[in-house]
Amino acid sequence: MARRNLVGSRGLITGASSGIGKALAEELIRRRCRMIVAGRRTERLNELKKLGEDFGAEIIPFVGDLADPDARMQLAATARETLVALDFLINNAGMGALGRFEDMPPERLREVMELNFFGPVELTYEVLPLLKEGNRPIIVNVSSILGHRGIPWRSYYCASKFALQGFSESIRAEMSRHGIDVLVVSPGRTRTELFQGPLERGTEPAWPEPKPVSPQYVAQKTVQAMLRGKAEIVPHVWGAGMVLLSRFFPRLMDRILRRYA
Numbered sequence: 001m002a003r004r005n006l007v008g009s010r011g012l013i014t015g016a017s018s019g020i021g022k023a024l025a026e027e028l029i030r031r032r033c034r035m036i037v038a039g040r041r042t043e044r045l046n047e048l049k050k051l052g053e054d055f056g057a058e059i060i061p062f063v064g065d066l067a068d069p070d071a072r073m074q075l076a077a078t079a080r081e082t083l084v085a086l087d088f089l090i091n092n093a094g095m096g097a098l099g100r101f102e103d104m105p106p107e108r109l110r111e112v113m114e115l116n117f118f119g120p121v122e123l124t125y126e127v128l129p130l131l132k133e134g135n136r137p138i139i140v141n142v143s144s145i146l147g148h149r150g151i152p153w154r155s156y157y158c159a160s161k162f163a164l165q166g167f168s169e170s171i172r173a174e175m176s177r178h179g180i181d182v183l184v185v186s187p188g189r190t191r192t193e194l195f196q197g198p199l200e201r202g203t204e205p206a207w208p209e210p211k212p213v214s215p216q217y218v219a220q221k222t223v224q225a226m227l228r229g230k231a232e233i234v235p236h237v238w239g240a241g242m243v244l245l246s247r248f249f250p251r252l253m254d255r256i257l258r259r260y261a
């Protein structure tokens with residue numbers, strides 16, 4: 001049985017200007033949600049606003065750099081002023097970071113953690129009172145299969161997603177007192193702009209690359225999981241295989257990964 005009906009619900013989604021976040025925003029617009037969509041690219045967010053008008057969904061663009069704590073506070077203030085209560089919060093904005101640990105400047109770790117970890121944690125803290133006032137509220141944290149298994153050339157990214165994973169598991173138990181669900185989405189390789197970012201370009205080992213799935217596929221699976229009140233999904237068959245392999249045969253996984261270090 002469905003745990004919630006998202007039609008007409010109020011929410012906030014970060015990283016809505018491209019990739020998984022955009023596809024999620026489009027799915028939710030079709031359900032006529034009232035939503036704040038956050039990102040740095042104004043034009044992309046305005047396109048969502050226009051799409052919202054076609055479907056009768058009120059879309060409120062918020063332009064800001066969520067690696068900046070002040071912007072996160074402003075985003076939470078916007079939610080308080082415009083939506084008053086939240087039925088869902090989707091922490092999706094994120095960045096990659098490619099490179100061997102020994103070649104990565106430590107400042108890069110701070111950048112990655114600021115957006116991928118402190119961003120979701122602080123935003124969740126700030127809007128928690130609004131979620132408590134929501135209707136069958138849910139927090140959705142977009143992590144990664146690399147939040148389950150560390151791989152070479154992605155140490156900072158993996159660290160940020162492991163941190164998000166641990167945080168989500170901890171608060172899931174605490175939030176149940178308030179009737180707030182916590183869903184962790186762990187995508188595998190997905191066809192988005194993430195790998196085109198300046199921090200993702202470079203020479204990397206010749207991995208056996210799994211076929212990427214579309215952001216629309218990840219968004220559909222995420223919305224289904226929100227409706228059913230699931231705790232965790234891995235919307236990628238190959239990715240789910242990797243998570244299971246590393247859980248049950250961690251030493252074998254170590255041996256395989258050493259080849260690509």
Ligand SMILES: NC(=O)c1ccc[n+]([C@@H]2O[C@H](COP(=O)([O-])OP(=O)(O)OC[C@H]3O[C@@H](n4cnc5c(N)ncnc54)[C@H](OP(=O)(O)O)[C@@H]3O)[C@@H](O)[C@H]2O)c1
Pocket residue numbers: 014015016017018019020021038039040041044064065066067092093094095096115142143144145186187188189190191192193194195215
């Ligand atoms: N693609 C994959 O294979 C994959 C796999 C596992 C997990 N993920 C996770 O999925 C999430 C979404 O990524 P994606 O793949 O859809 O990549 P994407 O297309 O690059 O989208 C990233 C989103 O985050 C926003 N963003 C980036 N830096 C920001 C900043 N400083 N302040 C505010 N917003 C910022 C971007 O908007 P602006 O540029 O407009 O700010 C964009 O909307 C991330 O958390 C990522 O780690 C992706």
